[in-house]
Amino acid sequence: MKQQIKKLERQARNLETTSQDRRSLFDQAQDYGENFLSSLPEQKAYVESQNKGKGVYELPFQDSPKKFEELLNVLQSEVDTPGLNPASGKHAGYIPGGGLYPSAIADYLAAVTNRYTGVFFSSPGAVRIENMCIRWMNNLVGYPDGATGNLTSGGSIANLIALVVARDDSGLEAKDFDHAVIYTTQQVHHCVIKAIKFAGLHEDTVRTIPMDDRFRMKTEALEDQIQSDKDQGLIPLTIFASAGTTDLGAVDPLDEIGDIANHHNLWFHVDAAYGGFFLLTGHGKKVMKGIQKSDSATIDPHKGLFLPYGSGALLVKDGQKLYDSQHMSANYLQDTYKATEEASPADLSPELSKHFRGLRMWLPLQLFGIKPFRAALDEKLMLTRYFHNEIQQIDGIEVGPKPELSIAFFRYVPESGDANEFNKKLVDAIHRDGRVFLSSTHLDGTIYLRLAVLHFRTHLDEIELILSVLREMINKLKIEASHT
Ligand SMILES: Cc1ncc(COP(=O)(O)O)c(C=O)c1O
The missing domain is CATH 3.40.640.10 (Type I PLP-dependent aspartate aminotransferase-like (Major domain))
Structure with missing residues (x-):
């Protein structure tokens, strides 16, 4: 029996890592995190993909171990690419989450x-x-x-x-x-x-x-x-x-x-x-x-x-x-x-x-300290009011009431044609483009786009980009509509 136990122990001990293993895992994970964060400004806020992360199934759980490098590659292409990028300051849909780095260290x-x-x-x-x-x-x-x-x-x-x-x-x-x-x-x-x-x-x-x-x-x-x-x-x-x-x-x-x-x-x-x-x-x-x-x-x-x-x-x-x-x-x-x-x-x-x-x-x-949190929240309130003012400069935009906090909603009302159809197309076009992310909702059957500013990485540059993408997409859809 002891022999049997010892045999199992030898296999079970593979669950423990050596200091060298840990350093290697940690270094690779840290490199991965650094690459992710340093490329964030160029990353899209939303990536529409064909396979939607299906590649994760190509690495089934097996008795034998796999290399961390291989797994990180799958994370990169199948997990951290398709869909919404909540780490991006250009994500202003739903209610954005955060991702403060010290919290990752704490975890x-x-x-x-x-x-x-x-x-x-x-x-x-x-x-x-x-x-x-x-x-x-x-x-x-x-x-x-x-x-x-x-x-x-x-x-x-x-x-x-x-x-x-x-x-x-x-x-x-x-x-x-x-x-x-x-x-x-x-x-x-x-x-x-x-x-x-x-x-x-x-x-x-x-x-x-x-x-x-x-x-x-x-x-x-x-x-x-x-x-x-x-x-x-x-x-x-x-x-x-x-x-x-x-x-x-x-x-x-x-x-x-x-x-x-x-x-x-x-x-x-x-x-x-x-x-x-x-x-x-x-x-x-x-x-x-x-x-x-x-x-x-x-x-x-x-x-x-x-x-x-x-x-x-x-x-x-x-x-x-x-x-x-x-x-x-x-x-x-x-x-x-x-x-x-x-x-x-x-x-x-x-x-x-x-x-x-x-x-x-x-x-x-x-x-x-608490001070930068307070500043960031005040900044989000102001950015939303700024957006609410600026978006009204686009002809045809109808806005909701002045934002109470950091959410503004609006829609484009075309001169002719169905406004709901237009706004559905607008939000789809924004998602396909992916540079920024906004989401939509409906109120009593009327479709609106929403801007929710709550990411600590959302600053004035990101709001200007959102405004410029909106202008661009509205013009594109208007031209398309005029050809049909
Ligand atoms: C007002 C409000 N309540 C509750 C929830 C649900 O919170 P969670 O997604 O953390 O479960 C949300 C999420 O956006 C929310 O905005």
Whole structure:
């Protein structure tokens, strides 16, 4: 038996690397990263490709090892070329993510040391780092001591946990789910509708409250609807407001909604996944006035703090409520219960084992300081207003309202022909061209293009390029249309 074990050990030991192996892997990975970053200015923001990365299937998993070089070649041609390039400052579609380099280093360190950040007992220092990030964000939102939260993989999961906490805190029983009511607007992110399903609340009524001409929840309509629902014997459960809608960047009137929620004793959640970090700016503080009245908020560091994908956060004003909803004990965890100085992430979310997400936020905040983040966010707000002004100089362009945050929307209205068809062609032409990336949406059947400025690499040059590509594409399509 020992012989057999030793034989297996010899093979298993191949999983360990030597110092020389590590240096070689690291050097090659670093060269790859450097080549990628130094060629970024020339890279397209979007690459339409025929095979769409299918080449990855040419390297199936096998018993035998492969060379790192061969794998990096596949990464380069099949992964880091086709499709959207979210590392590019010329990406101004959807909600751009970031990709701060120190976060990559943090992920590397977190993976090498592999600290266990589910529970405080296992890695007290790492959990303190995570809780420090959460406290900093709670402070930003204006929550008092006693607030807590959880670093999630993104905004969708943060919103889901928030809804579950709201449900649990209300004491609602399953038999009453079909009597409960959730209030939001048509502009809420679709992950909230998914969350309602996952939280088992699909029988609830979802009221989409009418919006004003800037796509913000009408608070009078909200008040009337809650009262009318109460009169009918329904159970108002929660208000899901947005601080920066994905489509249009609208911020609901949080201050007034907070008062209504308080008056009717409803859980008030703010989805600030996109807009939240604008609280670092004077303008953002004004626009999101009243956010501190909420019971919980979602805020995504992989959006407004420019981190790489994989970082969202849920913040909860009354930390005990999050704990009561998410905590569960298990026999095999009994040793961990002796370390209670700090809250454990596993007690505040559905996750147990998890990535050490805090490090990728803590490191750039420490290395850079907060000042450049604030400047970058102020810059994004100004760039969006600049774009909104400049795009109106193109004849035939119709714009949406002045941007609340860093999203502007617009469309081209041709002198003749179908405007929707034209704008569909326009966005397709931009994607085919690929120098810049914008996305489109539709409002009551009307197609609009969107500019979302949130990448830390998006500066004035990139906005000028976007404007010039738009001018070029519109002219090209106009000429094509005149020939048909
Ligand atoms: C307002 C808002 N909420 C939630 C989400 C979902 O976040 P994630 O993609 O991180 O899950 C997004 C994503 O764009 C968003 O803009």
